[in-house]
Amino acid sequence: MTPLLEVRNLSKNFGPVQALNDLTMHVAAGEVVALAGDNGAGKTTLIKAISGVYRPSSGSIRLGGEEVSFSSPQEARERGIETIYQDLALADNLSIGANIFLGREPMTKRFGFLPVLDRKKMAQAAKETMALLDFHVNRMEAPVSNFSGGQRQAVAIGRAVYWNARILIMDEPTAALGVPEQRKVISLIHQLKAQGRGVVFISHNLQDIFAVSDRIVVLRRGVMAGERRIADTTHDEVVKLMIGG
Amino acid sequence: MTTEAPGQAGGHISPPADHAEKSRTVVQRIADLRAWLFLAALIIGFEVWSRVSFGGSFIVNPYNITSIAIFAVAPLLLATGQTFVIISGGIDLSMGFIMGLAAVVAAHVINWATPTMGMPMAVLFGGSVAILVAMIPGCVNGLLVSRLNVPPFIGTLGMFGVARGVAFLLANGTTVPVQNSFFSALGNGRILGIPWIIIVTAIFVLVMHYLLSQTRFGQHNYAIGANAQAARRAGIDIRSHLLRLYILSGICAGLAGVLYAARFSAGAAQAGEPLLLDSVAAVVIGGASLFGGSGTILGTVAGAFVIAVIQYGLVFINVEPFWQFISVGVVIIISVLIDQAQRRISGGRQSE
Numbered sequence: 329m330t331p332l333l334e335v336r337n338l339s340k341n342f343g344p345v346q347a348l349n350d351l352t353m354h355v356a357a358g359e360v361v362a363l364a365g366d367n368g369a370g371k372t373t374l375i376k377a378i379s380g381v382y383r384p385s386s387g388s389i390r391l392g393g394e395e396v397s398f399s400s401p402q403e404a405r406e407r408g409i410e411t412i413y414q415d416l417a418l419a420d421n422l423s424i425g426a427n428i429f430l431g432r433e434p435m436t437k438r439f440g441f442l443p444v445l446d447r448k449k450m451a452q453a454a455k456e457t458m459a460l461l462d463f464h465v466n467r468m469e470a471p472v473s474n475f476s477g478g479q480r481q482a483v484a485i486g487r488a489v490y491w492n493a494r495i496l497i498m499d500e501p502t503a504a505l506g507v508p509e510q511r512k513v514i515s516l517i518h519q520l521k522a523q524g525r526g527v528v529f530i531s532h533n534l535q536d537i538f539a540v541s542d543r544i545v546v547l548r549r550g551v552m553a554g555e556r557r558i559a560d561t562t563h564d565e566v567v568k569l570m571i572g573g
Numbered sequence: 574m575t576t577e578a579p580g581q582a583g584g585h586i587s588p589p590a591d592h593a594e595k596s597r598t599v600v601q602r603i604a605d606l607r608a609w610l611f612l613a614a615l616i617i618g619f620e621v622w623s624r625v626s627f628g629g630s631f632i633v634n635p636y637n638i639t640s641i642a643i644f645a646v647a648p649l650l651l652a653t654g655q656t657f658v659i660i661s662g663g664i665d666l667s668m669g670f671i672m673g674l675a676a677v678v679a680a681h682v683i684n685w686a687t688p689t690m691g692m693p694m695a696v697l698f699g700g701s702v703a704i705l706v707a708m709i710p711g712c713v714n715g716l717l718v719s720r721l722n723v724p725p726f727i728g729t730l731g732m733f734g735v736a737r738g739v740a741f742l743l744a745n746g747t748t749v750p751v752q753n754s755f756f757s758a759l760g761n762g763r764i765l766g767i768p769w770i771i772i773v774t775a776i777f778v779l780v781m782h783y784l785l786s787q788t789r790f791g792q793h794n795y796a797i798g799a800n801a802q803a804a805r806r807a808g809i810d811i812r813s814h815l816l817r818l819y820i821l822s823g824i825c826a827g828l829a830g831v832l833y834a835a836r837f838s839a840g841a842a843q844a845g846e847p848l849l850l851d852s853v854a855a856v857v858i859g860g861a862s863l864f865g866g867s868g869t870i871l872g873t874v875a876g877a878f879v880i881a882v883i884q885y886g887l888v889f890i891n892v893e894p895f896w897q898f899i900s901v902g903v904v905i906i907i908s909v910l911i912d913q914a915q916r917r918i919s920g921g922r923q924s925e
Contacts, residue, residue, distance in 0.1 A: 402808050417803040419796035421866040430796055431807035433789050444787040 330393040331356045332526040333378070333409075333495050338387035340373050347373040349550045350387070355495065355526040360517060362537040362558075363530045365547035366570055371530045374547070375497045378528070379411040380404030391494075410493035412484045412501060420473035424465060425450030427472055428457060428487045457490045458482065460523075461516055478509030485516055489523075496520060498529040502536055514540050534563050546570055604915035608859045608875030611904060615879060619886040631889065639768060643836070645881035646774045647672070647829045649874065651845065651852035652859075653781045654825030656873045659856050660785075661818055662798040662865025663725030667714060667732035668826040668852060671707050672845030674740040675830025679703035680749040680840030683756055692755035699756075703834075704827035710736050711823020715816035729819075740842035749840040760835030770832045777828060782870035794818065798865030851880055854901060858908045879904060 331354035340348040348370045355361050363371045376382045378389060380398030388395050391407055398404040401411065418427050426433070429450050436446040451468040458465055463482045467474070472483055481501060488496050501517070502510040510533075517540045520527055531537050537544055538558060546553040546569040554569040603610070616632050623631035631637060651668045658665045683699035690698060710732050717728035751757065759769050785791035793814055796804040805811055826845065834840045859876030861868025883900045 401806070405808070413806070417800070417806040419799040419803050419866075421795055421799040422792070426792060426796075430804065431793075431809045433792055435789070438787075442783075442787075444783075445789070445792060 332359075332392060333528075334390040334393075335374070335378065336388045336390065338374070338377060338389070339385050340370075340377055340382055341385050347550050348377070348384075351547075351550075351552055353545050353552070353555070355528055357494075357526055358521050358524045359543070360521050360527040360529065360541040362541035362544045363528060363547065364532075364534075364537060364544055364566060364570060365553070368549070369547040369553075369570075370550040371547055372499065373550075375411065375499060375528065375530065378404070378495075379409055379497055405491070405493075408492060408494035409497065410488035410491065410495070411497045411499070412481075412488060413499055418472050418480055418484060421471045423451070423454070423469050424458065424472060424483050424486070425452075425454035425468060427483055428454050428490050430487075432491075453490060454486070457486045460489060461486055461519060476509065477505045478512040481505065481509070481513050482516060485513075485520070489520070489525075493525065495526040495528065498527065500530055500532070502531065502533060510536065534566060537566075538563070548572055601915060604911055605860060605872070607908060607911050608872050608879060611858065611879045611908070612875050612882065615882045615886065619882070619890065622890050626890070631886065635766070637885070637889065639771070641878070641881050641885045642771050643768060644885050645877045646770055646836075647833055647845065648848050648851040648855055648880060649778065649877040650774060650825050650829035650832070651848055652855035652873045652877050653778055653870055654822035655852045656856050656859070656861060656868050656870055657781075657785060657794060657818055658725070658822050659853075659861050659863060660798045660865060660868045661794050661815065662801070663718060663815075663818075664729065664853070664863070665714065665819065665822045666726065666729040666849065667710055667736050668822060669845035669847075669849030670733055670736035670740055670842070671710050671823055671826035672830040672833065672848070673840075673842040674710070674736050674743070675703040675707040675827040676834040676844045677740050677744040677749055677830075677840035677842055678706045679831045679834040680751045681743065683751050683753050683834075684749070687753050692753050695753060696756045696759065700831045703831050704824055707823045707827025707830065708820050709823070711820040711826075712816065714823070715819030718819060719812040719815035737842065744840060744842045746842075751834060751838045751840070753838075756835055757838040760832070760838065770836060773828075773832065777825075778870060778874060781825075785870050790814070790817070795866060798867075800866075851901075852877075854905050855880055857905055860908075860912070862912065 333355040335351060335353050338348060338351045339346070351370070351374065353361070363374065365371050373382065377384045380401040380403055383397070383399070390396065391409075396407060398407070419430060422430070425447070434446040434449045435443045436449070438444045454468060455465065461482050463479065463486070472480055475483070485496070498517075502513050505513065514536060517527055517529065529541070541558055543555065543557055544561065544566060545555050546566060548570065553572070556565065619631040623629055651672065654668060655665060679699045679702070682702045683695050686695035686698050714729050714732050717723040717731075718725050762769050764772065785794065793804060793809045796807070796809065797811055797814060801811060830840075830844060833844045855876035856868060856873050857863065857876070858879050859868065859872030859874070861872065880901055883904070884897050887897050887900065888894065
C-alpha cells in the first residue's frame, strides 16, 4: 500500500548549517507518527519542509505516491496537509465557525443581490465538525476566547478536519495545556487516526508519545537516529536514541 | 471541568460540555450597549434639566435634533474610518488634516471648474477629486504600515504633519471660499426637512457598517486585529488588507472634508484638527478596544452622538463650554473602565 506521505532522502541546509540530512520516513493512513529529538535535532525543520514553509535543499516529498513540491504553506494546505501550531493560530475574538472559515469565508446573497457572510453556514459547519470531534457547543456565536485551552486546540484541529486534511502536522499540541486538557488532545488524535488521517506530531513528552503514536521517529542533529514501533520499544530506548549513546 | 473517565490511553475522553453562563452574557450585552446607554442617560439628563429650567423639551425638538446630527457629521465620518483602523490594531492620526486637505482641494477645484463645467458638474468633479486626493495620504499610510512595518502611530503621525503642511500651502494659509451656490445649497439644503449632509452621512455610514459586519474585508479586519499571525497563516493577505484599510480611512476623511466645504462654502486646512481626537474618543466610547480586535460601526455611531449631545447639550443649557472637555473626558474613562470590568467578569483571555 502506498503511504499517505513519504519523505525521501530529504536534506535542508541554511548556509553552512545542515539542519536535516538525508532523512527518509513515511506516514500511512490512520497512522500516528511521533517526531522526537532534542532541541535543534531538526524536527521543526522537517515539519516546515513538509508543510511548505521551507523548500528542501534536496530529496523529495510524495503524497500518495505522487511527488509534490510546495512553494507556500497555502499550497500544502490545498493538497491536504494542515499544520496546527503550538501557539494556536486562532483569532480569539471570532466564533468557532469564523475561525474554521478564516480566509475562506462562505458568502451568500441577501435580498437577492447583496453579498454577505454566510454566518448560518459557518455556524452549522462548525457545529457538525466539532461534533465529529465529540465536542458539543451551544454558543456557536461566542468568541473562542471564551473557551478553554483544550477546547481551542480542538477548534484548531476542527479547522483542519473541516477542510479535509489528510495529514495533520502538530507541533507540540499539548505543550501549553494542563493535564486534563492534554488528555483531551490525545483523545482527539485518536479520533483523527480512527478517521483514517495521518498524523505527524512533535512532542517532548514521552508519555504522550507512547499514549498515542504507532511509530516514533527519533532525530539527532539532523539525521535519523532511529525509528521504532511503539509496541516494540521503551522510554529508556527512546531517550538513548535522543541523546545518543 | 466535567467528570472524566480514567485517562487510559485509547479510551476516549470527550471535551467538557459547553457551559454558557447566563450572567456572563448579560454583562457582555450591557457592556456592548454601553454607548447607547450613555446616550440615553445623557438625553434624559438634558431633557429633565431643560424641562425644569426652561419648561421646554430638549429632545422633542426638531431643531435640536437636526443641530446635534449636523454637529456629529464630521466626527462621525472620521470615526467610521477610525473604527476600521482601530479594530485592525492600528490608529490613524492623519485623518484630521486629510479632512482639511480634502476641504481645501474641493474648494479650489470647484472654483476652478465652475466657469467651464457649470455648477452641478463642478461640484461632482471637485468632490471626486478631493476624495481621490484624500486617498493619496491614505495610500502612503497603508504602504508605510504594511510594507515598511512602520508602527501606525508613527507612520500616520508623520502623515499628520505632511497633510497639514500641504493643506495650508494649498490654502495659502487662509480659508478658501467657494463661489458655487449649488454647492452651498447642497451643504445647507434639506429634503423633506432633513439636511442633505445628514442623508449622505447616514448612507455612507450604513455602507461602512455593511462592509465591517457582513463582508470578508470586515471579517479579516477583526481577525488581523486579534491575531495577525493567525490571519496570515489562514491565508489572508495582510499587506494588501492594510493598504486598502488606510485608503478607506483616507476616503472617510476626504468625504468629511467635502461635506465640511459644502456646509461652510469654504475649504479650511484646519477643518478637521479638533475632530481627530473626538473621532478616537467616539470609537472608544462605542466599545472598541485600542488593542484591536473589537468594535462596531453602530457602537461608534452611538459614541459620536454621545460626544455631540454633550457638546450641544451643554451649550443648550448654558453651561460654560469648557465643561464639554471635562464631560467627554469623564465619559471616555468610564467607558474604558466598563470595558475592563466586563473583560474581568467574562474571564476572556486577553490577547498577549
